[in-house]
Amino acid sequence: MAIDYKTRIPNNVDLDGNRRLQRALESWQPHYIDWWRQMGPDRFLENDVYLRTATSVDAKGWATYGAVKMPDYRWGIFLADAVPDRRIGFGDHKGEPAWQEVPGEYRSILRRLIVTQGDTEPASVEQQRMLGHICPSLYDLRNLFQVNVEEGRHLWAMVYLLHAHFGRDGREEAEELLQRHSGDADKPRILATFNEPIDDWLSFFMFCYFTDRDGKFQLKCLAESGFDPLARTCRFMLTEEAHHMFVGDTGIQRVTKRALEVMNELGTDDPAAVREQGAIDLPTIQKYINFWFSSAVDLFGADISSNAASYFADGLKGRPDEGRYEDHDCREAFFTVEGFDAAKGKIVTEDVPMRKAMNAVVRNAYIADCAIGVKRWNRLITKAGQDFELRLPSPRFRRDVGVWADFQFDPDGNPLSAEEWAQRKDEWIPSPDDRAFIKSLMQPVNKPGKMAGWIAPPDRGINNQPVDYEYVRL
């Protein structure tokens, strides 16, 4: 169904035909706008930004570009087209028709999944709210705001599901999504990564590459859901997620490229010399990778999880691209999970029922996907004739969730004592000095076509516009 832009809440779910739901969402809308004004991007609300807006939900033609003031962005409710006669693809209900309404017995567990997903969307906007003041270029500033408005729309997507399918509890949860705030001591966001401050652009690029990629994988899992409205919502959200990861990937590429230019100009790989020239040295980029990757791998939950087993058994949350697997039941299957025998100081393995290991399965797929960009960045390094390799740290490194959480490991996965960790952690994750250095580089550059000295220009502009286009009119 085409998106109706004439109504207060653009949608392709025939909101006009359901007055009660329409009224409920229209009463949530002003709270959302208030939240955007208070917790969304600081300033820039009256500036024209070159944004894309979804116009239809099919693969092509779903975006139009034009100058928009952010509070006027048309947030709305867009579901991917229904698949006729869709059947549940996995778990105990495999082969049954997908549910159009929430099955009573799964109501609270589904609500929890939707709330957890929904909570991350406004959280990320809150985390990034001050970045506009220190943008490296207008091109980057526009990308930040594009990501922000789309995360705002993803919140709308989850709020629609809560309002449409969970009655009063759903409406209360929708309110609470605007009341918890990233980093708030009393009402923090649900998942840890979403309470980490993002106050420099290197962290922003890392977040878009690693954390948004968790979004991609979780959305792919939910896109398989037997609850069809959730599956359709997530399928459409995935089309927008690709741009967010592009921002992260190309951002890290451009920072790396600039470091390499400086290294080759100076004829040295000395990090201090690179910093002296106002670029970010490769070892510091590695530390930011270590920090954000380890934070993101926690987002998949415990490696052995009865929650994950129930989500799968009940047909609520599948694996990414479930169709690619042969066994969609997984009752008889086992999966080998690693663990740590602290007494012996040894890595051990355990075969656990596959259903309980679903978080580990999804995490492994995520890690393989993360490695693709790292390979690309390393190709740049090799091409520039430098001898340095960026790497993903071991998944054991710096974990707070799952089997590794109570122990310390170095980036190669070797066990460490708590003392060794405390002594050496600044070698592996950004130290206060590293953060202060990165912060010192964060001076705003806001003339069309100009770039901060620590980042190379992008290869091309947005939607065939030149790089020096005035992406945000200040």
Ligand code: BYC
């Ligand atoms: N921090 O069995 P367990 C995105 C909790 S990102 C704090 O291990 P489960 C985006 C867990 O909630 C995608 N707490 O985990 C990206 C549970 O608590 P309760 C977000 C954590 O349930 C960038 C307890 O620990 N979407 O879209 O199997 C920008 C034990 O649970 C954490 C989703 O996550 C953590 N890291 O799996 C914008 C999808 N990890 O309930 C957006 C929905 C776990 O016992 N969520 N816990 O109090 C889920 O599928 C699952 O809840 C999780 C965890 C994968 C998160």
